[in-house]
Amino acid sequence: MTTALENNETKIALNLKEIVGDVVSRAMKAGASAAECVVREGDEFSAVVRLGQVETLKESGSRAIGLRVFFGQRAASTHSSDFSAEGLDRMLKSALELAKITSEDPFGGIPEAGMLGSLKGELDLFHQDVYSLPSAERIDYARRAEKAALDSDPRIKNSEGGSFDAASGRKVLANSHGFVGEYRRSYCSVAAVPIAQDESGLMQRDYWYSVARSLAKLESAESVGKEAARRTLRRLGARKVKTAQVPVVLDPMVSSSMLEHIFEGVNGDSVYRGASFLAGKLGEQIAAKNVTVIDDGTIVGGFGTTPFDGEGIPTRRTVVIENGILKSYLLNTYTAKKLKLETTANASRGLAGTPGIGPGNYFLERGQKSPKEMIGAIKDGLYVTEFLGHGANLVTGDYSRGASGMWIVNGELAYPVEEITVAGNLKEMFLNISEVGSDLEFRGSVAAPTIRIDGLTVGGE
């Protein structure tokens, strides 16, 4: 059974490589000066169990193809989910047609041939075992996660369910410099979303999850359910607070959002157009001394690891911020040319359009103190466990978001708070990251430990 499956999949992989190679050479024959073709193929399975009963089961697969062509310095792209001969033909023809209306852009083009390649060695990105469980056992995973949450405390009275997801994807990329690359990645996850209710009838919800590239590395359903319950229960009885300026500690679930703001600020696309206040700040102190930010697409088994980026360039490790000094932007070929720099191999490509910029494994290096010590040092402050909304402006640095969490009194998490805002300016916030915790853990491709930021305004009554 397993052998048959593997044979079958190997055959499909060969076909895909043939297809992308063929599309590229046909584009070149039709007069393109450069071409790049990508195929993405994926399977997904998901099970949701609510109050012990299966609520949804979903299982499917799909694939799609995208093409980018250049005629000199004009570019166009097309994509399709139709792999028939006519479908591919139409995709090719409309790309050639579309290129007539775009502008000459002296910075356009695919990477130089010498830049292309793929990381060698086993990157540990694909594990067949994410699909190894029979359906009943996958459902059981979801059921156990939810049950552990429901059984934790009588105040957990309802639930949005427990879930188990598995997915795998294959990507094949080829271009007219002869590059052909391919990789497969898998992941599976288990999650629980319990709802707690207090005597007054008010409800709170929170969640927890574990995600891994291999089923063998997934945390137990029970531990996920229990942690979800703990996070939910501590929100019961949340109140508003008075407007104040106090130290703010960000739980790792929300501290990664600061990294995302830094990412938006060092993203070459925002930098060359001056849409970021970090543009032109290379070599300057833009964050506190204890802040070192790394982007590394090469970490074995990482959630953000790929052997090559969206343009076929081997991924690498880039120090973005070192001890608070801005060391590098994150770039693809186009933005690197615009800024007269070298690409950092952060091109991310969907099916359509020009490549954007995406992170590899992107993280804030851990510090010395435990979260307990960090909280213990604060007399009166806010511990944020959730942000709501998207109130960050990277052009001006203005920052204002809704928040909920716990109020810190004399070094302890004293009571839950909600319906408050946290506001400041990112320029100062990055410089005011006064503590970085030791608790770095990857639950996705972007990760940060607990951090403390001073000088923020907490808005409430």
Next chain:
Amino acid sequence: MVTNHQEHFFFEHYGLTNNALETYLGAALSAGGDYADLYFEYLTSTSLSMDESLIKSASQGISGGCGVRVVSGERTGYAYTDDLSPQRILHAARTAALIASAPSKTTVAGFQQKPARSLYPVSLASVDAELTSKVELLMRADRTAREYDPRIREVRANYSDELRTILVVGSDGTFAEDSQPMARMNVSSIAKTETTSGRGSAGGGGRVALDFFFGEKTPEFFAKEAARQAVLQLDAREAPAGDMEVVLGPGWPGVLLHEAVGHGLEADFNRKKTSAFAGLIGKRVASEKCTVVDNGTMPWRRGSLNVDDEGHPTQETVLIENGILKGYLSDKLSSRLMGLANTGNGRRESYEHIPMPRMTNTYMLAGEDDPGDIIRSVKNGIYAVNFGGGQVDITNGKFVFSASEAYLIEDGKVTAPIKGATLIGNGPDVLTRVSMVGNDLKLDEGVGTCGKDGQAVPVGVGIPTLKIDRMTVGGTARKEPGGFMQ
């Protein structure tokens, strides 16, 4: 009319027949499901973008497939295929069927096609219109924004459109076809001086043909608006922090309704009793000046649909009437399980997604207050006229929305512009604090996209000018008695 051209699209292009559809539905119900449906989708799209006065990116795409859903009690099985061959559809049907585990009991009713409505009858879908006209729109937008003010440094303009052709058939006899056009343009700009900077963004569209942008809403209109906002931000002062009076301008600030009450009234959350609004039907949830509706039947609107994604006609649904909660937004599953009427709000992002109750165009009816009187009634507060997006936690009811253009109100007068600030409130009681409702109802320009459970669908929102007696504003400046400290 697109509708006529596209009639029986899947029959003509993919050789579907009524018999084949019945076979697929039969396979979907082979393990004893109560109900099954098939959603066929064929989507063509175009996207163009201009940056630094160059058309840097142009793309076109085609995607399509079929999603099969089987419902058994409260359970849903779902599978999809992007290959419309009979074997693949049958395979998907048999996979979805496994949600049930009993002998087959339901038969497929004869298909009944209801008379089609035509809320967006375009003669030529924009996706098929001349590319050069779309390029012209971007060039005009770029030029206008740059000419608006010498401090405008960067301009980006995007144009995108799509045509979605769907067929929904259900084991209850549902048979619905629709052709859903959509077009949108957006302009963003950055203004700079030596010491300050600002950004602005404006856009709009709907289920319209390309000529909409050459008549009703021109690229110049959006470009000027984006440039105006960016320049305004150059002089913005710190926003105040804390609870205060808030006046919302008409139109897009209606995102308040979407977050504060809309999501909480989607039937799935109420069936599961996970919404802060569960059990509140017939109770007061807003001041008596508030009447809120969801209306999927407005011609040309971004959030409108002739039929929802379960093939049920959309309608106008009263959610809150004179402050009293009247009803929920439902789909087939929730209406059956809750014994409610189906309001035609079953929507999905694509054939890869399970439908669920979603909003269409959600707005508050106009009241009687003069907008000028509303401003004059405020001693110290803010006047917010443009917003980014919002978010809600439907379980505890807390919601936010982020003002991108707002002003101080001091002694009944709109004074200085302030920096962007998040407003936060509690869904079930924020509307009880609405003390004045303007006579100037406006809907947004057609920019809203709503996300729920990872699925994005286009929506509309709208409000008249509203006064909310108390909301928390997330700025950085302290509020002092009698005014704002800067």
